[in-house]
Amino acid sequence: MLTLDQVKLKSVSKLSGLQPVIAAGMIALITGCYNRGVQIIITQGLRTKAEQDNLYAKGRTAKQLAAVGLSHVIAQPKEDIVTNARGGYSNHNYGWAIDFALLLPDGRTVSWDMLRDDDKDSLPDWSEVVEEAKRLGFSWGGDWRTFTDMPHLEMVFGLTTSQLREGKKPAVSLITKAFAVIDKYMEEAEEDMSRIEALVKELESTVAGLTNSKDVLKQQSILQAGEIKELSALLLELTDTNPPAWAEDALKAFANTPSVLNGKPVIDTPDKATYAEARLITILYRLGLAAQQKGGK
Ligand SMILES: [Zn+2]
DSSP states (O other), rough: OOOOOHHHHHHHHTTTOOHHHHHHHHHHHHHHHTTTOEEEEEEEEEHHHHHHHHHTTTTHHHHHHHHOOTSSSSSSHHHHHHHHSOTTSSGGGGGEEEEEEEETTTTEEOOOOTTTTTTTTSOHHHHHHHHHHHHHEEEEEEGOSOOTTTTEEEEETOOOOHHHHHHHOOOOOOHHHHHHHHHHHHHHHHHHHHHHHHHHHHHHHHHHHHHHHHHHHHHHHHHHHHHHHHHHHHHHHHHHOSSGGGGHHHHHHHOOOOTTTTTTBBSSTTTTTHHHHHHHHHHHHHHTTTHHHHHHO
């Protein structure tokens, strides 16, 4: 997904020449759809009469064009017909209409696929856009009876194209009302946005908290493992009666040393001693207190 600003930027060039209320509606629509997880691009805003004539020429012969006074326009009979409106006969020519398409999640591909559901909410994205557009006060070309125009959205405030052609303008009160609807929609969209942002922040701190407690747990178990190891070493020192090799000579020497108290050997089991005993005996041995040492060799 692109950011909302990136999505808006894709359509910004289509704002020029639009009636202000249509321009406001267009921005609101892009925003509202984005909040629903649907990216759109505006493919058409204002269309000049010459551009409209060229569009009308698609799928029509030179003779057909001449019949409506368009002999100066190049015919494109091999194309499909895309519009029944020649120059001046489309609401696009007066800035009251826009056409949209889907902007796929890659941010580049434009699609007119009306069944796609990229936000996976079981609603075709196209229908979601139409729903938002209607909430904003747009009429949809898909509802037209004679020539359905699925990408087309417009606001004409009850005026017909021929009235627009005559230069009629919609009533100011109707435009004001339309702006109020769009403003309210935008307020809600911004609330939605800040709610989504708050939710994201909350999730982020939850994840951070989980990561933290994971680290604390890890630290604790490392510490505990160290303590257990130290403890077992200590336990081994206290209970292991296999004397270390370095104490062998000292233990043997004292096994041959009679006690001054009763004449019996100081140690009667030189092959058994705990670490602490072995150390003590070795110190005594180094002090030269064993019998053999005294007697000299
Ligand atoms: Zn259109």
